[in-house]
Amino acid sequence: MRFQNCRHARIGAVLAACCVLSASVARDIKAATVENLAPKATVSASSEYDGRYLAKFAVDGNIPDAECKQDERQAWCIHRQKVGDQGTFTLEWPAAIDVAEVVYFGRTGQVLAECFKDYEVYADDAKTPIAKGAFKMVHGPQRIKIAKTKARKLTLKFLNSHGPYNPGASEIAVYATSPSDKQLGKFLPPPSKLKEKLIDGDFGFKKLLVIKRKPLRLSHVYVYHAEGFSPGGGLCIYEPGRDGDELREIVASPEGMIIDCDLSYNGREVVFSWKRGGGQMLRPNRMLEEVDRTNSDNNYQIWRCNVDGSNLTQLTFGRHNNLNACWLPDGGIAFLSDRKPAYAYCFVTTSPVLYRMDRDGKNQKRLSSNYLMDFTPSVLNDGRIIYTRWEYVDKAACPIQSLWSINPDGTGLSGYYGNRVLAPGTFMEAQPIPGTDEILCLATNHKARAAAGSASSTAAAGPTPKRPSAT
Numbered sequence: 001m002r003f004q005n006c007r008h009a010r011i012g013a014v015l016a017a018c019c020v021l022s023a024s025v026a027r028d029i030k031a032a033t034v035e036n037l038a039p040k041a042t043v044s045a046s047s048e049y050d051g052r053y054l055a056k057f058a059v060d061g062n063i064p065d066a067e068c069k070q071d072e073r074q075a076w077c078i079h080r081q082k083v084g085d086q087g088t089f090t091l092e093w094p095a096a097i098d099v100a101e102v103v104y105f106g107r108t109g110q111v112l113a114e115c116f117k118d119y120e121v122y123a124d125d126a127k128t129p130i131a132k133g134a135f136k137m138v139h140g141p142q143r144i145k146i147a148k149t150k151a152r153k154l155t156l157k158f159l160n161s162h163g164p165y166n167p168g169a170s171e172i173a174v175y176a177t178s179p180s181d182k183q184l185g186k187f188l189p190p191p192s193k194l195k196e197k198l199i200d201g202d203f204g205f206k207k208l209l210v211i212k213r214k215p216l217r218l219s220h221v222y223v224y225h226a227e228g229f230s231p232g233g234g235l236c237i238y239e240p241g242r243d244g245d246e247l248r249e250i251v252a253s254p255e256g257m258i259i260d261c262d263l264s265y266n267g268r269e270v271v272f273s274w275k276r277g278g279g280q281m282l283r284p285n286r287m288l289e290e291v292d293r294t295n296s297d298n299n300y301q302i303w304r305c306n307v308d309g310s311n312l313t314q315l316t317f318g319r320h321n322n323l324n325a326c327w328l329p330d331g332g333i334a335f336l337s338d339r340k341p342a343y344a345y346c347f348v349t350t351s352p353v354l355y356r357m358d359r360d361g362k363n364q365k366r367l368s369s370n371y372l373m374d375f376t377p378s379v380l381n382d383g384r385i386i387y388t389r390w391e392y393v394d395k396a397a398c399p400i401q402s403l404w405s406i407n408p409d410g411t412g413l414s415g416y417y418g419n420r421v422l423a424p425g426t427f428m429e430a431q432p433i434p435g436t437d438e439i440l441c442l443a444t445n446h447k448a449r450a451a452a453g454s455a456s457s458t459a460a461a462g463p464t465p466k467r468p469s470a471t
Contacts, residue, residue: 034179038172041091047078049166055089058169064109066139071109077168089156089172096152098176102144103184104135105171112137113163123151137162141184199240209270210238210247211258220447221426222373222390224259225300225321225338226349231255231277235270250309259300262326268307271333273323275300302335315361321352324376328408329383331359336374344372346397354387356408367410375428380405386416386439388428398446401426
C-alpha cells in the first residue's frame with residue numbers, strides 16, 4: 001500500500017517514510033525473554049533452493065533486513081521452478097513439547113513478494129490442521145495462534161505465495177507461551193533517527209497523509225489510469241509514535257481504489273483521485289447538475305475533503321478519467337483528463353493530458369496540447385507546473401518521456417529536463433526540493449516491469465511507498 005506528497009516538507013517526509021519501511025540491522029531472535037524452541041528441533045523442508053538457502057537457516061535466529069539483497073545463509077526458500085508454488089517445513093524435537101504459537105517471518109531479504117501466503121499447520125502425523133490462515137506480504141513477525149497442544153513434530157504446509165519468485169522464510173519460531181508484542185518487537189528494526197525527528201516534529205510536522213491501497217500490476221508505465229484496478233484501502237492519516245504508530249482512516253474505499261492525493265498549501269484540504277468501482281455516487285453539488293455523471297464511478301474522478309475526512313465532495317464527473325490532481329498557488333487544481341479523443345499510438349488505452357479547474361470543479365480548461373499522455377503534475381517552488389510529457393513523433397516509442405513545465409494559465413510551455421535522454425526511458429513524479437531550484441524525480445522503464453510511485457509497482461517490489469504529505 002502507498003503514501004502521498006508533502007507541501008513544504010516533502011524531502012524530510014520521504015526520507016522518514018523510507019526509513020520507517022526499510023533501514024535497519026538484522027535482529028537476533030534468541031534475545032526474546034520467552035524461549036524460542038525452534039533452534040532445538042531438527043528441521044527439514046520439501047525443497048531447498050541450494051546450499052545457500054537450507055531449512056536450517058530459518059531457525060538460526062538471524063532475520064535479514066527487508067529487501068537488503070543479502071539473505072544467503074540467513075533464510076530458507078524453495079526452488080519454485082522445480083517444485084511449483086508450494087512447500088512444507090517440518091520441525092521435530094526429541095520429545096514432545098508444548099506449543100502455543102508459531103511465528104513466521106517471510107523471506108523478505110530480496111523482495112517482499114517472496115513471502116508465502118496461505119498455510120496450514122499440522123501436529124505430529126495428524127490429518128487435520130491445528131491452524132490455518134494467510135500471511136501478508138510484509139516484513140516482520142506474523143503470528144499463528146494455536147490452541148495449546150503437545151507435539152513432537154510440527155509441519156507447516158505452505159499452499160501458495162505472494163509472487164512469482166522463490167518463497168520461503170527468514171525465520172520460523174515456535175513458543176510454548178506466546179511472546180508479547182514488545183518481545184517480538186525486538187526482532188524489528190529500531191526507529192531510525194529520521195523517524196525520531198518525525199515523532200519530535202523536527203521537520204515541522206508530525207503526521208503524514210497516506211494512501212492505503214494494493215500495488216498496481218501494469219504492462220506499460222503510462223496505463224495506470226486504465227490497468228491494475230484492485231479494490232480496497234482508503235485515505236488515511238499516519239502518525240508515528242514511540243509507543244506505537246497510528247493509522248487513522250479518513251475516507252474508506254472498500255470497493256474502489258484511490259490512486260493519488262495532494263495536500264493543500266495550508267494543510268487543511270486534500271484532493272485525490274478515486275475510482276469507486278460501481279458503488280453509489282454521492283449526491284453532487286447543485287452547481288454541477290448539468291454535468292454528465294454517467295459511469296463516473298467506473299473511472300477515476302477527482303474528489304476533495306478536509307483532512308479529517310469531512311466535507312467530502314466530488315469535483316469531476318463523466319465518461320472519462322480525471323486524476324493526478326495537485327493544488328495550484330492560486331487556489332485552483334491542476335489534473336490529468338483523458339476526455340480528449342486520443343489514444344496511445346502503440347497500445348489500446350486513452351492518453352490523458354494536463355487540465356486545470358477551480359477548487360469547486362468549475363471552469364475546467366485544457367492546458368496541454370500534447371498528442372500523447374502527460375503524467376504526474378506537481379508545482380515547482382516558483383509556481384510553474386512540472387509534469388512528464390511523452391514525445392513520440394520522429395522519436396523512439398519507449399524513451400523520451402521527459403519533464404516539461406508550464407504556467408498555471410497555460411502559457412510558457414518549455415522542456416525542463418531529459419528531452420534527449422534515451423535511458424532511463426521515463427522521468428516522472430517530479431517534486432521540488434524546498435529552498436532550492438532542484439527537483440527529485442523517479443526514473444523508470446516504459447513497459448513491462450515499470451515502477452513508479454502513483455504509477456505502478458511490480459510483483460518483485462510489492463507495495464511501493466507513495467509520496468508522503470504533512471498534515
